[in-house]
Amino acid sequence: MKPLRSVPSGEVSPEGTGGRPSPAPDQVSGPLPGDLNAELAELLRRSARGDEVAFAELYDASAARVHGMVLRVIRNPAQADEVTQEVFLEIWRTATRFDADRGSALSWLMTIAHRKSVDRVRSAEAATRRDTSYHQQNQPVDHDATAEAAHTSIEAQRVRSALSALTPVQNEAVRLAYFGGYTHTEVAKMLDLPVGTAKTRIRDGLIRLRDAMGVGQ
Amino acid sequence: MTDIHALSGAYAVDALSDDERADFEVHLSECPACRAEVDSLREAAALLPLVSQIFPSDHVRASVLAGIANVRPLPPLEEPRHRQEPEPEEQLAEVVPLRRRPVRMALTAVAAAVILAVGVGVTVQQPWADDSSETQTNLTAAEQIMQADDVESYAIDPTTIGGAEATVYRSPDHDAVALVTHDMAPAGDGRVYQLWLQAEDGSMKSAGIMPEGPDNKVVLAGDGSDAIGAGITVEPTGGSDSPTMPPVALVSFESA
Structure with missing residues (x-):
């Protein structure tokens, strides 16, 4: 540590x-x-x-x-x-x-x-x-919902609060892209979005997050 | 592709396929608005991991700190701060000789003769080294490579590419390879030119698809730091995982 x-x-x-x-x-x-x-x-x-x-x-x-x-x-x-x-x-x-x-x-x-x-x-x-x-990579898929709960700093709270202002689809699209490492095309399939719209959701979500956090101005 | 700007968000979070990324990076080199947007969206994305911070184990720290002793930090990019630079004379002194640098035609001729030697490309790995410094200098990523101090250039035999002019530029310092074409004929209906980097074992790794049009300056995509050469093939639209036809051009890097 x-x-x-x-x-x-x-x-x-x-x-x-x-x-x-x-x-x-x-x-x-x-x-x-x-x-x-x-x-x-x-x-x-x-x-x-x-x-x-x-x-x-x-x-x-x-x-x-x-x-x-x-x-x-x-x-x-x-x-x-x-x-x-x-x-x-x-x-x-x-x-x-x-x-x-x-x-x-x-x-x-x-x-x-x-x-x-x-x-x-x-x-x-x-x-x-x-x-x-057909063997999967032996990557344990231990979903880490707890990881988010573990951090309670003010800054992390601000990020969470900013994320909650995204639409559910924007939120999911950003998470799948950023933490999932999926391409926007894959994200579109996973979220059942028309082809070509996931990239817009990702962009809109990031813009909303950016503006809420006041970064990158 | 009229809505290429809309890819900025996906690009900022690495959610583009390799081909899309290569195309978008070409676009970025010409679109200051997209560069600024990508930068700002990366700021936003960088905040996402705040909700999951975890220290790596101590052995990672030990390996990193031991490892850096063996890694030479790269020199600064040539012209990142033109505008603030107090000594324009010096800038010119650096740039002019580079522009004059002759294409190594002799070497190229040899390469063309031994036509199966392919050239190599290296990818720029910096998140914004490839598109950043030109924000200030108006140099595209490809131009930065072309003007690098250590640039090597390899002209491709025009007879293999329908009389077009094409030159591969490689800068070991930039870890990058660029291809510049003039008057390149279209690859044909349902076909594209695909770029490749050749690994030491001779295998070819896709370095992106060339944008349409006769005149292009593109930076080859991919991790080319170990590449020994670069090549161009004609592939079905969308590209292929590995070359399906003999290369129309191949260059071997001189100092790979």
Whole structure:
């Protein structure tokens, strides 16, 4: 269990991550996005210059978010560990490409993580399809309804509340796309929507979420 | 495809098929409004995982921190900050030689002669490195590759593609491969040009379908970091999982 730091940006310590107390599991939500993003952006800039201490801090500040998403998409814990590892190596490798003018640090990290997760589940599927056997990948489908209940931070509550403002179809479409890793075409079939409309639902849902959370303006 | 803009949301959450993604990335390189929308929707999507945060096990952290010692961080992109750059002279100094960089015709001729050597493409993996920096510089992703410091170019023998001009550009620094065509004849009714990256074991992995039209600048899709070459085939509309016909052009990367 690694500490998630909640120091405000500007007080980023160069001394690394040792010695801080581990948070209780319900505290992993960390600082509010503004502070977190400023901190992550600074850590990314330092990582880009090869600062491994800064990278360790970056890991500690973002690993729970990254891994929580990766695990939710991938489901298999061992594979999720692998993907999380790949994600952070990619973040290290490409830290110079982060452009704060283009978006927040968190969005940049999560975009890399999500793309890698989706690539993994799709290639696993393709491999399964190539197999003539009917064996499913041994990916336990343990539906994690509890995962959402576990986090009660103010920020998570805001997200949940924003999600509840989506129409049911928008909500489902966004979830299936984001956490399920399904294409909009697959989402349309799963939700019995006319071909070509799931992409609109996904977009409308994200726009509503964006506006409710006041991000990306 | 008149409503290609509507794909922005699906693109932001990786809900496009590989082909759609490749097409949309071409569109993104030309549509600032879509780029801005994708960025903003990614901000929204990044908040979704807030409701399920889980720390990975300690061994993941240990592997990551041990692993970075073996990974060289990429250099910054060449021209991400033109506008703020105080020294325009230096910018020009960088860019001009690149534009002058001669196409390696000799090498290409050899490649064409050995026609079965295919070229390779690499995909840009950055969430927005491929379409981001041109926001500020007006360079498309393909142009960034073409102007990269370490760009290698491979002209395709025009006789194999109906007299068209086609050049493959590869930048190891960008981890990316682009294809530029002029006067390319249509693939034919019910057919498309499909792009491929060749893996070290010789297998071909789809790198997307070329947009219609004689003149294209496209970035090959897919993880091409290990690719040893790139190729073009004619496939039925919609593309194929693997090439169904001999390639109309193949290039082998010089330093793969």
